[in-house]
Amino acid sequence: MYGADPNDPHPMAGFPQICFIRNTVTNPNIIIGDYTYYDDPEDSENFERNVLYHFPFIGDRLIIGKFCALARGVKFIMNGGNHKIDGFSTYPFQIFGNGWDKLALQPSDFPYKGDTVIGNDVWIGYEAVMMPGVHVGDGAIIAAKSVVVNDVPPYTIVGGNPAKCIRQRFTDEVIKTLLSVAWWDWEIEKITRNLEKIVAADLDALLKCE
Incomplete structure (x- = not known):
């Protein structure tokens, strides 16, 4: 035997709250590595509900490496959640039409931070939030309920809102x-x-x- 079967969505018999989510994610813009699991007693297979504002016309990707441990309620805010911020109002008038669509804004008018990338062997704690475009290095640890707004170096523990370095692991x-x-x-x-x-x-x- 060579460990758990990466193709089995629920590798722990009788414990469905653990899911190898590479097997259940269907969005082509969400890429998950082998053995990465999501732990949630409420439908662990539906990890995609935690990836918010991920609109296909924007094209950004969420990339998560191998052997990552994702705790219940983690959230990934994608670029579709951004509003135009260089004018006096951030209100998205144009999406409601009825004359307000005269603004005719283009996707390029909105802030775009690129892909969100999580490395390998990363542990993300309970209800942590990743903001658009952050890169989390291999071996990093994200404390519970942290809000990650900046890149996290490899093998670094961060926590808080906004998340700051607690210590380097090695x-x-x-x-x-x-x-x-x-x-x-x-x-x-x-x-x-x-x-x-x-x-x-x-x-x-x-x-x-x-």
């Missing part, structure tokens, strides 16, 4: 090495053989994995 040198090792890209057989080293903090042992 030294710069160790982080650089971990990113080069990128264990999440190993074959699952190799990961399974070396689980104890992956979850420990002995870098020399990790570097000797075969």
Whole structure:
């Protein structure tokens, strides 16, 4: 046996609140890596309800890497939630028509922050919110109920509203090495053989994995 089946939406028998969401997401602009799970006792398969203002005509993507742990109620605010902010009013008159559509605004008139990208082995806590276009590095941890408005470096713990750095998990040198090792890209057989080293903090042992 080489771990859980990444193609099984509910890899824990009798515990449907855990879902490998790569198997249940249908939006082509939401890309999920293997073994990333969403934990929610209320329909864990419907992760897409947490991706808000994600309109296809805008074209932005939500990209989440492998082996991520997403707690209940996490939210991803996408670029479709933005309003035009360089004028005196931010009210979207044009969407209601009846003469107000004379504004004829174009998508390029609205703020656009690009794709939202979550790295590998990221833990996002209960009801955390990711704002449009943020990039969260590999191995990062987002504290519960945080609002992430800026990029999060790899292996960094952030929390609060707006989320700020609490601490870096390891030294710069160790982080650089971990990113080069990128264990999440190993074959699952190799990961399974070396689980104890992956979850420990002995870098020399990790570097000797075969």
